[in-house]
Amino acid sequence: EILLTQSPATLSVSAGERATLSCRASQSLSHSLAWYQQKPGQAPRLLIYDASTRATGVPVRFSGSGSGTEFTLTISSLQSEDFAVYFCQQYKIWPPNTFGQGTKLQIK
Amino acid sequence: QVQLVQSGPEVKKPGASVKISCKTSGYTFSNFYIHWVRQAPGRGLEWLGAITPKGATTTYAQTLQGRLTITTDTSTSTVYMDLSSLTSDDTAVYYCARESAPFDFWGQGTLVIVSS
Numbered sequence: 001e002i003l004l005t006q007s008p009a010t011l012s013v014s015a016g017e018r019a020t021l022s023c024r025a026s027q028s029l030s031h032s033l034a035w036y037q038q039k040p041g042q043a044p045r046l047l048i049y050d051a052s053t054r055a056t057g058v059p060v061r062f063s064g065s066g067s068g069t070e071f072t073l074t075i076s077s078l079q080s081e082d083f084a085v086y087f088c089q090q091y092k093i094w095p096p097n098t099f100g101q102g103t104k105l106q107i108k
Numbered sequence: 109q110v111q112l113v114q115s116g117p118e119v120k121k122p123g124a125s126v127k128i129s130c131k132t133s134g135y136t137f138s139n140f141y142i143h144w145v146r147q148a149p150g151r152g153l154e155w156l157g158a159i160t161p162k163g164a165t166t167t168y169a170q171t172l173q174g175r176l177t178i179t180t181d182t183s184t185s186t187v188y189m190d191l192s193s194l195t196s197d198d199t200a201v202y203y204c205a206r207e208s209a210p211f212d213f214w215g216q217g218t219l220v221i222v223s224s
Contacts, residue, residue, distance in 0.1 A: 034210040043203055043214035044153065055212065087153055091210045095167050097143065097155040 002026055002090050006100035012108040013078055021073040021103045023088035028068045032092035035064055035073045038102075039084045047086075048073065075105075083107050110134040112142075112204050112215035119221045125192040128218045130204030137185040138162040141207040144178060144189045146200040147217075154200075158207070159187060194222045 003026040013019045023033065031051040036044035046055040048064035051071055061076040075082055088100040115129040130142065144156040157168040159178040166178050177190040187204060202218045205211035 032209075036211075043205075043217050044211075045214075046210065046212050049210055049212075089153075089210055095155070095158075096169050097145075097158075097210075099145075099153040099155070101152045 001096060002029070002093055002098050004088055004090055004098055004100035006086075006088060006103050008103060009101070010104045010106060012106050014108045015078050015080060017078055019075040019078055019082075019105055021086055021105070023066075023071040023073070023100050025069045025071070025090055027093075029071075029090050029092040031067050032090060033064075033066070033071050034089045034091065035062075036087045036089065037082075037084050038087065044087060078105075080107075110206065110213045112206060112213055114202075114204060114215040114218045117219040117221070119223065120194050122195055122222060122224055124194050124222075125190060126194060126198075126220050127188055127190045128202055128204075128220070130187045130189070130215050132185045132187070132206070135206075137182060142178075142180075142187045143205045143207055143211060144176075144202060145205060145211075146202045148197075148200040151200075156189070156202075161187070191220075194220075196222050198222050 005024045007022045033051045035048040038044045047058050052064045063074045065072050085102045085104050087102050111133045113131045118126050138161050141158050143158040159166045161180050168176050175192050179188045199222045204215040206213045
């Protein structure tokens with residue numbers, strides 16, 4: 001089973017600033033990594049797939065990078081609606097599909 | 109537009125079973141896997157299993173083998189998840205999700221509470 005480790009667990013950033021979230025895999029994923037945003041009481045929303053491709057309708061301030069075992073989600077200028085929990089997911093080798101434990105992005 | 113609409117919340121006693129539905133629309137049902145994922149209160153996402161609507165082939169998480177059954181009704185484009193021998197550890201929100209490498213559309217979630 002591929003393990004995903006996200007860091008930090010909680011990130012405090014001011015609106016308008018940049019946020020950088022990390023996801024590390026226990027083995028190489030090539031580019032088979034996705035990022036999701038989840039707000040309280042809502043289902044996860046796909047933001048990024050194939051490590052760096054924005055899903056339909058996702059603002060350009062969200063960008064993904066990385067390959068192999070190290071991945072990053074960057075939000076270039078935080079808006080109020082961006083404060084949420086972010087999960088990474090690998091789909092290179094399944095079962096099982098695995099998720100990181102999440103990073104909570106909160107207002108500083 | 110693509111929609112996945114799940115059945116309503118459930119309260120079950122330990123040892124019981126629960127069956128949740130996920131009715132899909134807005135796309136060709138037979139072209140996409142459907143997965144089930146759950147989230148315990150305040151916790152992360154746990155993948156449970158998947159089904160190929162076309163061939164009705166299923167894959168389950170090892171931790172749930174023997175307790176989880178996923179089925180489809182192609183006539184109504186609906187996927188079902190049946191979880192048996194419930195314990196308090198199964199209390200969670202259960203989601204269905206369509207796979208398009210990775211999960212592009214999700215149901216709204218179904219809360220299952222297991223309590224005596």
